[in-house]
Each structure stands twice: as structure tokens, then as C-alpha cells.
Amino acid sequence: ETGVTQSPTHLIKTRGQQVTLRCSSQSGHNTVSWYQQALGQGPQFIFQYYREEENGRGNFPPRFSGLQFPNYSSELNVNALELDDSALYLCASSLSPRASGNTIYFGEGSWLTVV
Amino acid sequence: GQSLEQPSEVTAVEGAIVQINCTYQTSGFYGLSWYQQHDGGAPTFLSYNALDGLEETGRFSSFLSRSDSYGYLLLQELQMKDSASYFCAVRDPREGGQGGKLIFGQGTELSVKP
Numbered sequence: 001e002t003g004v005t006q007s008p009t010h011l012i013k014t015r016g017q018q019v020t021l022r023c024s025s026q027s028g029h030n031t032v033s034w035y036q037q038a039l040g041q042g043p044q045f046i047f048q049y050y051r052e053e054e055n056g057r058g059n060f061p062p063r064f065s066g067l068q069f070p071n072y073s074s075e076l077n078v079n080a081l082e083l084d085d086s087a088l089y090l091c092a093s094s095l096s097p098r099a100s101g102n103t104i105y106f107g108e109g110s111w112l113t114v115v
Numbered sequence: 116g117q118s119l120e121q122p123s124e125v126t127a128v129e130g131a132i133v134q135i136n137c138t139y140q141t142s143g144f145y146g147l148s149w150y151q152q153h154d155g156g157a158p159t160f161l162s163y164n165a166l167d168g169l170e171e172t173g174r175f176s177s178f179l180s181r182s183d184s185y186g187y188l189l190l191q192e193l194q195m196k197d198s199a200s201y202f203c204a205v206r207d208p209r210e211g212g213q214g215g216k217l218i219f220g221q222g223t224e225l226s227v228k229p
Contacts, residue, residue: 002159033216033217037155042119042202042204042219042221042222043158043217045207045217048216056207056216058216088155090157102163104160104217106159107157108157109156
């Protein structure tokens with residue numbers, strides 16, 4: 001148990017639809033990062049939020065957007081879904097943006113299938 | 116660009132020792148981490164090397180050579196439960212190595228046979 005919870009665990013969407021994924025970070029953690037992991041691949045960094053502000057973004061189009069709330073929970077929104085968006089979406093929380101490897105905690109992820 | 120290479124799969128038997136290699140090409144370096152992931156669940160942290168040498172944590176050890184841009188994860192006394200995917204990862208040097216932005220390798224799937 002990492003204390004990071006994500007919902008939903010599995011969902012199926014149709015191409016062109018929109019999806020919102022949610023993450024509750026570990027208590028006291030003010031930094032949340034989102035990753036996309038396609039089947040058989042390593043996680044790819046989408047973006048990071050620190051104290052409700054975006055703090056860096058990976059190579060993902062603007063239809064991937066996010067929010068972080070005052071309680072540091074976070075949402076990932078994806079608009080105009082494409083088939084290639086099918087993946088496991090992972091949320092990771094940490095005490096700060098400068099956290100090192102052993103203080104970054106991942107959730108179990110949300111499996112998104114786009115049909 | 117930034118990239119990490121590791122073997123796609125490794126097979127070993129229970130009780131054996133296995134080494135998973137990782138080579139990296141990055142414009143800067145802030146340490147190499149190793150994560151374990153079972154069946155697409157949460158990646159869990161195993162080990163971290165910021166400096167050259169060996170770090171030992173129970174049955175798992177990790178080694179780093181910064182001059183060779185190379186590291187490895189060593190798993191001893193393999194157990195069936197060690198069957199999983201293993202990822203090496205570095206902190207993104209383009210962001211000054213600020214923690215949460217990790218670049219992962221493609222992963223090595225370890226199968227432990229009886």
C-alpha cells in the first residue's frame with residue numbers, strides 16, 4: 001500500500017469521447033505526476049503538478065490536461081480520445097518536486113481502453 | 116534525446132541469481148532508480164544509485180558506473196514472486212533533475228521458473 005489511490009481502475013471509452021481520471025495523493029504530499037504506460041512499454045511522463053500549478057510537461061498534446069486541488073488530489077483529463085490513448089495511467093505523489101526515487105509513490109493506475 | 120536501454124526479457128530458475136542491465140544516454144545525470152511492477156500494477160521502488168558502486172538491499176543489489184553510463188540490478192535467491200517487470204529510470208536532466216519527472220526504460224520482463 002502506497003497511500004496513493006486512483007479511480008476508476010478500469011474503463012472503456014469510445015474514440016472521440018472525453019475521460020477524467022482521478023488521483024488521491026499520499027497524505028502530506030503536495031506534488032503529483034501523471035504517467036502513461038502503453039502495454040509492454042515503460043511509463044511516459046505526461047505532466048507534474050506542484051501546489052496546484054503545472055510544474056513541467058512531457059511530450060503530450062494539449063488535449064491532455066490536468067488539475068490539482070487544494071487538498072493536492074489531482075485529475076487527468078483527456079479530450080477527443082484516440083485509439084492510441086489506450087494505456088495504463090499512473091499517478092505518482094511525492095513530498096516535493098525534488099523528491100528522489102525512494103520517496104516517489106505510485107498508485108495502481110487506471111486502465112483505459114479506447115474502442 | 117534521453118534514452119535508457121534494457122533487455123526485453125530474462126528467464127531464470129528459482130534460487131538462481133539474475134542480472135538486469137541498463138545503459139543510458141542523457142545530457143545530464145542525477146541518479147539511476149530501479150522499479151518493480153507486477154502485472155501492470157503500481158511500480159514499486161527497489162533501489163537508487165547516485166554514485167558509482169554497489170547498493171545492497173536484502174536480496175536486491177544495484178550497481179552504477181557513471182563513466183560507462185551503465186547500471187544493473189542484481190536479484191539473488193530468486194523466488195517465484197520475483198516474476199515481474201523491472202524498469203530502470205533516471206531523473207529528467209532537462210528539468211535540473213527535479214525528482215518526480217522520471218524517464219523510464221522499456222522494462223525487462225523476468226520469468227522465474229521452478
